[in-house]
Structures are given as structure tokens and as C-alpha cells.
Amino acid sequence: MATETLKPSATLASGPTPRNTTLGKVRTHPTQNEGLIFEKSSPGKRAVKLPPLDVPEADAERILGDSFRAEPAPLPEVSEIEIIRHFTRLSTWNYAIDLGMYPLGSCTMKYNPRVNEFIARIEGLAEAHPYQPESLAQGSLEVVSLLEQCLIEITGMDAITLQPAAGAHGEFTGILLVRAYHESRGNARRKVIVPDSAHGTNPATAAICGYEVQNLKSNALGMVDVAELERIVDEDTAALMLTNPSTIGVFESEIHKIADVLHAKGALLYMDGANMNALVGKARPGDFGVDVMHLNLHKTFSTPHGGGGPGSGPVACKAILEPFLPTPVLARKADGSFGWNFDRPQSVGRVRAFYGNYGMFLRALAYILANGPDGLRQTTEDAVLNANYIRASLEDLYELPYKTASMHEVVFSDRRQAQRGVKTGDIAKRIIDYGFHPFTVSFPMIVSGALMIEPTESESKEELDLFIAAMRAIASEVEETPELVKNAPHSTRVSRLDEATAARKPVLRWRPVE
Amino acid sequence: MRYLPKSPAERRAMLDRVGVTSADELFHVIPEEYRLRRDLAVPPQMGESEIIDHFRQAAAKNAVGYASFLGAGCYRHYRPVVIDSLVQRGEFLTSYTPYQAEITQGTLQAIFEFQTMICELTGMDVANASMYDGSTGAAESIMMATRITGRSHSVVASTVHPEYREVMSTYAQHQGLPSSTVGYDAKSGRINLDLLDAAITSDTACVLVQSPNFFGVVEDIPAIAAIAHAKGALLIVSIAEAISLGIVRPPVEADIVSMEAQSFGVALSYGGPYCGVIATKDRFIRQMPGRLVGETRDADGNRGFVLTLATREQHIRREKATSNICTNQALVALMATVYLTVYGKEGLRELARQNLAKADFAAKTLASQPGTRQLFATSPRFNEFVLFTEEAPATLNARLLDQKIIGGLDLSRWYPELGHATLWCATELNTRAQMEAAASTLACAPVEA
Structure with a gap:
């Protein structure tokens, strides 16, 4: 179809890329064009055959009356082979961890073990209904219990809820615990302090929990300015939301002082656990003064990101916050069996129906069991080693705005490349041509033109060397042929897309041609 | 460790480049008193076969081989095989939020198709890329309505799923x-x-309001909309059983539809992950939470898709965002998209008809037993119904369990005024034999010992 004809985009040199040309670790091969599924629809095609109805037909029009749907929704009418081809073709347009390094900083794009997918589909677990009698759900509940124990041990906290559906939802839950704690002491307090290096979800969370957000400027090292913190914390401060290691991949070495400053004024320390992949088995937030934190099972614990979700964001806390956890909480009964306890008078309430993204609990537990204590520690060490290896291999060519020791990710800036008119976003687009997913661009905001690189433990030395070689080649291109970088990517199915028009005149659904 | 791709020699070479003698040195910035100098107390490393055994043993402790009449926000429907074949492709499974459009066109186009299908089903103009689930989607819809109207109060029907109401x-x-x-x-x-x-x-x-509501009864949406709109309030319709849209009139009078798409090919999985989605009218787009995919062109004129209207979102707007949502339920939305493609226009219709017929037969069969009657029997309904029994639900359900039947959900926890009421669901997976077995168990009066 005309709209899908792939025109040649701006080419590397001039003319089409010759066959068999390798750039770094890739060379191009054809991808199939594919229209929208609606464009393949034709009345009468089907991909489903229902078994015959074994009860009498019901008179739907009579039962539903005015609520009867006269016109079925115009869903596509296609056959099974077309469905398989359609979605398979679409899938080939994606980059993925399974294809190569995906160093999207802050997102911890690590390998997603396939045994996790297998066990999540075991019938008795996959088909469990959340309202089936507890006596017939003991297997599901045992999984919850063991995962809770493991996560409590890993974080060094006292209690946990697995109910939140993602990291931001965990933040919401955690800050509600903070609020309920303060309320129980007579005053919810007014503000939450958020460092300027924080993820956008942190201030957004504080706001939807009814708190005023107070920004905390980072110091010259990109870390919490403890003196400034001490100056602004007062009896109106409910909590500080801190990411540790921070978003520049640096451990807040004064973490306990930070906790002390907060605790002296009755405020609590919330930790965004997005970067927990740097700590598992090496240090525990509960030991360094954190009162409440969330984990991202889809980051640290290997559950798949799935193109944007599902995630899972358990919240672990100290004993002082335990009474406020969302209902229900898992309890062990006198007879040794597990059950849900709904009798929680001080609870903040429910944050999600049922018990959370249970399918992710299964996968996270499978990951923990596959690793054991030694594997978890080695994983963390490898993640930190990988980031430091990249840092040591690129810091001569890319500006390192903060020289503090890196943990699991390294943040460069585009300062040198910007002098040639090339921005972090351009470098990101160019690394696509070399067969990599880009790093995180323009975040954290305290670094102008940030390149935030998180390799995770899943990358071999070979893949890291290819990434480093690509980044070094791009640095040379910036000097010699900056336009090549500024117009990248050159090898993808589509070239840079017109985002401005997409936002100005939004087309958010397909409509049939009249 | 089988997931770690490095030999000891490679690690040594890398440590040399970094200029340290051990990986542990890289953690020197963590003050010694906070370093964990022992093994974590978690179970020891297991081989793959041990892991599978571990979870199989857990599964065996759950209900296996039972007929189930549970619904109440989680619906057992047949999942076509192609769903898992497709969503387990690594290119979908192991990618992330499509920030880099040039190498995520597959996810972006699939989400665009999802948004379109949700619009076609609900009669709304625009749908987002997903919310966590139906309960949080409903809560976010209320917040959206407060932003649109500048008013703060919400009115919620008691027939909305009780757990959704708790979340709201x-x-x-x-x-x-x-x-x-x-x-x-x-x-x-x-x-x-x-x-x-x-x-x-x-x-x-x-x-x-929820429709079909928690009792399985379809609400009179036009009448409710007229009452709400007359006073300047918006109408939000929550839909927990999405298959109903195959045969129940879409809530076109609503301003916002908040839906749970679990019924579209998503396993029960003890309550999640599921797939919420919010749909609305064009004029409310900019107050909508969550990600949106839009169609556009590339520099060469090719059709392509991008995340759009991001100025509503937390990573741009921080504390002024419409929501704090970031990660959503993308892979589950993909399951729903594949499911709706498999069933298609006629298949979804037929499936919905079957559900309605199954529930109708189950209701009549169960309610014709002595000591039982169907509540709200004359109201329009889809695949759930409320049964009143003289026998207490706890004893009734215990007797059913003996026959390997999980009966209706006891409603007394949330609706004590209904007395001995249970909520039953029958989908295309419930057979006539199961219904008749349940009915004959109901008919057996408890024998006094």
C-alpha cells in the first residue's frame, strides 16, 4: 500500500548502502511492510471457531431490551495466518533485549529468563481465581509468602506489600504510608522534599498524595546537599524521596546523615528503589536508615518490560509503618496455612483490586531461586563492573560531569559534542545504526545533555566492547561528519518522525476511509 | 551463574581496565557499616528443573480440576493459543516503553491498534495505551473528571465492584x-x-457507575447520563466484563469509560496482571492520564507512530502531571489486541451471545431448585447473576466443593442486606453438565447428622 512504501532515507554516504556492509555488529536486511490490521479486514474472514452452544439459545434482544447492541463493533475480520504474520511482522520492527544491549539508564533492561515465563503459565497458578477459597489457593499464597520474605531480607526492611502494580504506584503507596503515619501522630504535615535529580514520578506522586513538593538542589557532586537539606527540613516535612544510588549512578555516601537530619525533625526517608540493581546482596536500605521504599520487580528482579509493562512495585517498610499497609496483608494462621487479613483498622486502604500483579511475583521469585544468595551478589557486582568498564572506556571522549565513583550506571554529557552542534538525542539516534538501543537521553535533568547508560549485568564483554567501539566511532563522526550523526538513524524502517505534528493534530485511532 | 555471560578471565580483564583488583572495591563508596558482609538469607541457587518442580508443587496445592462459577471482576474465558505464541516473541516481551520510535514501531503500531479497538468497542473517540487495571483506572478517571470540571465531589454507585470502590x-x-x-x-x-x-x-x-454492574445487571446508561449532565457532572462508566461489549450497547453517553480488559485473553493469574484502559471524548484528551500513541509521518513521508501529547505526563510535567503513571500494562494490552483480532467482529458477537445464553440457562437451572431464587431477574444482564438461597452460602459452597465445584461468590461481606446471596458467573467455558451438577447439589437439602 502506498503509505507503507519505504522510500530511501538519507544515506550514510551517498546512494544506497551496499549489500554486506557491516557497521559495528549489524548489517541491514529487509523487513516486511505491514499495514494496520483494520486495513486487512474483509467481511466473512474468521480466525475463530466456537464450540456449539450446549444450552438453549437465549433471546438476547429480549433480555437486554434497550441495552442490546444493534451494531457489532467493527473489529477486524481476518484469518489466523494473517494474525500471525501481522504481529510477527510488527515484532520485527522492535529492538529488544533479546537482540542486544539495551542500556536505557534507570530502566534496568536485563535478561528476562524464559523459565520465568514457563512457570507463570503452569495451570494451577495461571488459572487461579483471586476469589477461590483460600484452602484451594495455598500454593499461590506460599509464593506470595516466600517472595515477601526474600524481598524483606534483600531490602533489610520489616514488612512489605506486593499490591502496587508498578514503580510509580509503589511510590504512591509508600507516600500514603508516610501520610498515614504522620496523621496517626496528629499531623499529616505539608511537604515532601524531592531532589532535582529525581525521576519525574517522585514529584508527581507527592502531588497526587496531597503534598506540596519542595525541590532540593543537588550539590557540586550531584549528590544531596546535606547542609541545604538540614536548612529546609522542618516540622512540616513529611518525607524526603531519595533515589539511592542516585540517578547519576552515585551512592549517597552520607545517606545515614541524611536519614538523621530527617528523623531529627520527625520526617521519614523514602527510597525510590529504581536503582536497587546496584545494591542487592551488597548493602541493604533498611540498614542505612531508609524507612520505606519501593522495588521494581520489572527492573531488579527480571520480569519482562513487555513494551511498557506490566510492572510490579512492592513497597517495603520499617515496623513503624506496618500498621498502615494496604489491605489485605498475607497472614499465617494458627494451623500453619496462609490467608488474607482484611482486619487492618489503620490501613491506608486498598491501592489496587485483588492482590497486585501476581504473575510478576511468580517470575520474580523464579529469578531469586535461580540466583540464590551468591548469584544475586555476583549479579550486582557484574552490573557495577559493566558500568565502570564503560566509564573507563569512554571518559576520554565523553564529558563526565560528576567524577564521583559510579555504581550500576554512568552518566555522561554531550558538552564536547554539542560544540559541534550534536546533541545527546542525535548520538542516541546514531547508536541505533550500530545495532544498539540508545541510552536514556536528557535525564537526569541536573546534567545538561545527559547520556545515561545502564548496561546491567546481562552484557558480555564482547557486547560491551562493541558498544564502546560504536560510541567511540560516533565521537569521531561528530568531529568529522557531524551531519551524519545529526540526521541519524539511517538504517531503520522509518527515519525521524514528525512528533510536532503528531502532538498538534493528534491522530490517535484509525478510522475507515469514508 | 547461568544468566551471567562472563568468564573469570573476562572479569579480570575488565577489572584491569577499570583499575581495581576486585569488583568489591567498586563498592567502597558505601560506608563499611552499611555493607552486607554475609550471604542473603534467601533459598540457595536452584537448577531450572528444580525451579519448575518448586512451582509445580505450589500449583498442586491450588484448586485444579474444579468447575468454577466465579466472576466478580475476573473472568474465565478461553485464551486462543496464538496469544502466547505472539506475546512471547522476544521483540515484544523484552522491549520497553517505545521512547525511541524508529526501533519500536512494532509496539507503537500495536498500541495504536489497541486504542482503535477500544474506541470501536466503547463508542468513545480516544483511548489510552492502558492503565494498571480496572480499579486504578476508575480512580484515575475520577481525578480526570475533577480536573475537567474544576469540581471535587464524586458520586459512586454501590453496585460498582467493592474493591474498585475501596481503591477509588x-x-x-x-x-x-x-x-x-x-x-x-x-x-x-x-x-x-x-x-x-x-x-x-x-x-x-x-x-x-459500573455496567454490567457488580450484580451482573446492565445499568440504564442514557437515563443516568441525563441526570448527571443536567447538573453539569460528567458520567464515567466502568466496565469490568469487557466481553459484554459484544452484545451490550456501548455507553456512548458517557464522558469517560474506564475499562478492565482482562476478559480479552488475559489469564486469571490470581488477580493480575490485568489491563485497565481509559477512553474518552476528543475534547477531554489533554486531561487524560497515561500514554497515547499517535500516527505521524517520517522525514521521507512514511507512515509511523510515536508516543504523543507527553506534556500531560510526569517525566515532563513532574508535580503538575495528570498522573504519576509511567510503566503501564503494555504486554497485556497486546494480549487483548491479539484476542480481539482473533475473535473479530462476528466472533466477539457470537462469544457474547454464548456467554449470555450460558448465564441465562445457569440462572434458570439454579433458581428452579427448591429454596433458591434469582434476584433482579427481570433486569437486563450479561453473564452474571445473583442467587438467593435459604441455605447459608458458606455451607452451600462447602457442599459444592465436595463435588469439585466452586460456587458463587458470597456477597454478605459487601452486601449484608441481601441475606444469603451469591454472585454467579457463567462463561463459554462453563458446560451444561457443570450447571446441572451444581443445581442437583443445591437441590440436596443438607442432611442433619
Whole structure:
């Protein structure tokens, strides 16, 4: 179809890329064009055959009356082979961890073990209904219990809820615990302090929990300015939301002082656990003064990101916050069996129906069991080693705005490349041509033109060397042929897309041609 | 460790480049007193076969081989095989939010198709890329309505899923947003329209109803919309059983539809992950939470898709964002998209008809037993119904379990006024034999020992 004809985009040199040309670790091969599924629809095609109805037909029009749907929704009418081809073709347009390094900083794009997918589909677990009698759900509940124990041990906290559906939802839950704690002491307090290096979800969370957000400027090292913190914390401060290691991949070495400053004024320390992949088995937030934190099972614990979700964001806390956890909480009964306890008078309430993204609990537990204590520690060490290896291999060519020791990710800036008119976003687009997913661009905001690189433990030395070689080649291109970088990517199915028009005149659904 | 791709020699070479002698040195920035100098107390490393055994043993402790009549927000429907074949492709499974459009066109186009299908099903103009689930989507819809109207109060039907209501209440109460609950008509099981009218004030941002509601009864959406709109309030319709849209009139009068798409090919999985989605009218797009995919062109004129209208979102707007949502339920939305493609226009219709017929037969069969009757029997309904029994639900369900049948959900926890009432669901997976077995168990009066 005309709209899908792939025109040649701006080419590397001039003319089409010759066959068999390798750039770094890739060379191009054809991808199939594919229209929208609606464009393949034709009345009468089907991909489903229902078994015959074994009860009498019901008179739907009579039962539903005015609520009867006269016109079925115009869903596509296609056959099974077309469905398989359609979605398979679409899938080939994606980059993925399974294809190569995906160093999207802050997102911890690590390998997603396939045994996790297998066990999540075991019938008795996959088909469990959340309202089936507890006596017939003991297997599901045992999984919850063991995962809770493991996560409590890993974080060094006292209690946990697995109910939140993602990291931001965990933040919401955690800050509600903070609020309920303060309320129980007579005053919810007014503000939450958020460092300027924080993820956008942190201030957004504080706001939807009814708190005023107070920004905390980072110091010259990109870390919490403890003196400034001490100056602004007062009896109106409910909590500080801190990411540790921070978003520049640096451990807040004064973490306990930070906790002390907060605790002296009755405020609590919330930790965004997005970067927990740097700590598992090496240090525990509960030991360094954190009162409440969330984990991202889809980051640290290997559950798949799935193109944007599902995630899972358990919240672990100290004993002082335990009474406020969302209902229900898992309890062990006198007879040794597990059950849900709904009798929680001080609870903040429910944050999600049922018990959370249970399918992710299964996968996270499978990951923990596959690793054991030694594997978890080695994983963390490898993640930190990988980031430091990249840092040591690129810091001569890319500006390192903060020289503090890196943990699991390294943040460069585009300062040198910007002098040639090339921005972090351009470098990101160019690394696509070399067969990599880009790093995180323009975040954290305290670094102008940030390149935030998180390799995770899943990358071999070979893949890291290819990434480093690509980044070094791009640095040379910036000097010699900056336009090549500024117009990248050159090898993808589509070239840079017109985002401005997409936002100005939004087309958010397909409509049939009249 | 089998997931770690490095030999000891490679690690040594890398440590040399970094200039340290051991990986542990890289952690020197963590003060010694906070370093963990012991093994974590978690189970020891297991081989793959041991892991599978571990979970198989857990599965064996659950109900296996039972017939189930449970619904109540989680519906057992057949999942076509191609769903898992496709969503387990690594290119979908192991990619992330499509920030880099040039190498995520597959995810982006699939989400665009999802958004379109949700619009076609609900009669709305625009749908987002997903929310966590139906309960959080409903809570976010209320917040959206307060932003649109500048009002703070919400009115929620008591026939909305009780756990959804708990979640809405958690979200609203901590932002100081007042809410009131409106009861149902005892005969019809539908929201009481007089009470609804009385509950709406000049500060009411929205009315939220579920349809089919928690009793399985389809609400009179046009009448509810007229009452809400007359007082300047928006109407939010929550849909927990999405298959109903195959045969139940879409809530076109609503301003916002908040849907749970679990029924579209998503395993029960003890309550999640599921797939919420919010759909609305064009004029409310900029107050919508969550990600949106839009169609555009590339520099060479090719059609392509991008994440758009991001200025609503937390990573741009921080504390002024429409929501704090970041990660959503993308892979589950993909399951729903594949499912809807498999069933298609006619298949979804036929499936919905089968569900309606199964529930109708189950209701008649169960309600014809002595000591039982169907509540709200004359109201429009889809695949769930409420059964009243003289016998207490606990003893009744215990007897059914002996026959390997999981009976209806005991409603006394949330609706004590209904007495011995249970909520039953029958989908295309419930056979006539199961229904008849349940009925004959009902018919056996408990034998006094």
C-alpha cells in the first residue's frame, strides 16, 4: 500500500548502502511492510471457531431490551495466518533485549529468563481465581509468602506489600504510608522534599498524595546537599524521596546523615528503589536508615518490560509503618496455612483490586531461586563492573560531569559534542545504526545533555566492547561528519518522525476511509 | 551463574581496565557499616528443573480440576493459543516503553491498534495505551473528571465492584476529594435514579457507575447520563466484563469509560496482571492520564507512530502531571489486541451471545431448585447473576466443593442486606453438565447428622 512504501532515507554516504556492509555488529536486511490490521479486514474472514452452544439459545434482544447492541463493533475480520504474520511482522520492527544491549539508564533492561515465563503459565497458578477459597489457593499464597520474605531480607526492611502494580504506584503507596503515619501522630504535615535529580514520578506522586513538593538542589557532586537539606527540613516535612544510588549512578555516601537530619525533625526517608540493581546482596536500605521504599520487580528482579509493562512495585517498610499497609496483608494462621487479613483498622486502604500483579511475583521469585544468595551478589557486582568498564572506556571522549565513583550506571554529557552542534538525542539516534538501543537521553535533568547508560549485568564483554567501539566511532563522526550523526538513524524502517505534528493534530485511532 | 555471560578471565580483564583488583572495591563508596558482609538469607541457587518442580508443587496445592462459577471482576474465558505464541516473541516481551520510535514501531503500531479497538468497542473517540487495571483506572478517571470540571465531589454507585470502590476511596481521600455512594433499587439491582439525582450537587465532578454492574445487571446508561449532565457532572462508566461489549450497547453517553480488559485473553493469574484502559471524548484528551500513541509521518513521508501529547505526563510535567503513571500494562494490552483480532467482529458477537445464553440457562437451572431464587431477574444482564438461597452460602459452597465445584461468590461481606446471596458467573467455558451438577447439589437439602 502506498503509505507503507519505504522510500530511501538519507544515506550514510551517498546512494544506497551496499549489500554486506557491516557497521559495528549489524548489517541491514529487509523487513516486511505491514499495514494496520483494520486495513486487512474483509467481511466473512474468521480466525475463530466456537464450540456449539450446549444450552438453549437465549433471546438476547429480549433480555437486554434497550441495552442490546444493534451494531457489532467493527473489529477486524481476518484469518489466523494473517494474525500471525501481522504481529510477527510488527515484532520485527522492535529492538529488544533479546537482540542486544539495551542500556536505557534507570530502566534496568536485563535478561528476562524464559523459565520465568514457563512457570507463570503452569495451570494451577495461571488459572487461579483471586476469589477461590483460600484452602484451594495455598500454593499461590506460599509464593506470595516466600517472595515477601526474600524481598524483606534483600531490602533489610520489616514488612512489605506486593499490591502496587508498578514503580510509580509503589511510590504512591509508600507516600500514603508516610501520610498515614504522620496523621496517626496528629499531623499529616505539608511537604515532601524531592531532589532535582529525581525521576519525574517522585514529584508527581507527592502531588497526587496531597503534598506540596519542595525541590532540593543537588550539590557540586550531584549528590544531596546535606547542609541545604538540614536548612529546609522542618516540622512540616513529611518525607524526603531519595533515589539511592542516585540517578547519576552515585551512592549517597552520607545517606545515614541524611536519614538523621530527617528523623531529627520527625520526617521519614523514602527510597525510590529504581536503582536497587546496584545494591542487592551488597548493602541493604533498611540498614542505612531508609524507612520505606519501593522495588521494581520489572527492573531488579527480571520480569519482562513487555513494551511498557506490566510492572510490579512492592513497597517495603520499617515496623513503624506496618500498621498502615494496604489491605489485605498475607497472614499465617494458627494451623500453619496462609490467608488474607482484611482486619487492618489503620490501613491506608486498598491501592489496587485483588492482590497486585501476581504473575510478576511468580517470575520474580523464579529469578531469586535461580540466583540464590551468591548469584544475586555476583549479579550486582557484574552490573557495577559493566558500568565502570564503560566509564573507563569512554571518559576520554565523553564529558563526565560528576567524577564521583559510579555504581550500576554512568552518566555522561554531550558538552564536547554539542560544540559541534550534536546533541545527546542525535548520538542516541546514531547508536541505533550500530545495532544498539540508545541510552536514556536528557535525564537526569541536573546534567545538561545527559547520556545515561545502564548496561546491567546481562552484557558480555564482547557486547560491551562493541558498544564502546560504536560510541567511540560516533565521537569521531561528530568531529568529522557531524551531519551524519545529526540526521541519524539511517538504517531503520522509518527515519525521524514528525512528533510536532503528531502532538498538534493528534491522530490517535484509525478510522475507515469514508 | 547461568544468566551471567562472563568468564573469570573476562572479569579480570575488565577489572584491569577499570583499575581495581576486585569488583568489591567498586563498592567502597558505601560506608563499611552499611555493607552486607554475609550471604542473603534467601533459598540457595536452584537448577531450572528444580525451579519448575518448586512451582509445580505450589500449583498442586491450588484448586485444579474444579468447575468454577466465579466472576466478580475476573473472568474465565478461553485464551486462543496464538496469544502466547505472539506475546512471547522476544521483540515484544523484552522491549520497553517505545521512547525511541524508529526501533519500536512494532509496539507503537500495536498500541495504536489497541486504542482503535477500544474506541470501536466503547463508542468513545480516544483511548489510552492502558492503565494498571480496572480499579486504578476508575480512580484515575475520577481525578480526570475533577480536573475537567474544576469540581471535587464524586458520586459512586454501590453496585460498582467493592474493591474498585475501596481503591477509588484510597485515591480520593488522601487528596481531600469528597465522595458519596448511591444505593441500588432493591427490585432491579440498578442504581436508584432518585437517590442519584439527589446526591449530585453543584460541586459534583462526576457520577461513576459500573455496567454490567457488580450484580451482573446492565445499568440504564442514557437515563443516568441525563441526570448527571443536567447538573453539569460528567458520567464515567466502568466496565469490568469487557466481553459484554459484544452484545451490550456501548455507553456512548458517557464522558469517560474506564475499562478492565482482562476478559480479552488475559489469564486469571490470581488477580493480575490485568489491563485497565481509559477512553474518552476528543475534547477531554489533554486531561487524560497515561500514554497515547499517535500516527505521524517520517522525514521521507512514511507512515509511523510515536508516543504523543507527553506534556500531560510526569517525566515532563513532574508535580503538575495528570498522573504519576509511567510503566503501564503494555504486554497485556497486546494480549487483548491479539484476542480481539482473533475473535473479530462476528466472533466477539457470537462469544457474547454464548456467554449470555450460558448465564441465562445457569440462572434458570439454579433458581428452579427448591429454596433458591434469582434476584433482579427481570433486569437486563450479561453473564452474571445473583442467587438467593435459604441455605447459608458458606455451607452451600462447602457442599459444592465436595463435588469439585466452586460456587458463587458470597456477597454478605459487601452486601449484608441481601441475606444469603451469591454472585454467579457463567462463561463459554462453563458446560451444561457443570450447571446441572451444581443445581442437583443445591437441590440436596443438607442432611442433619
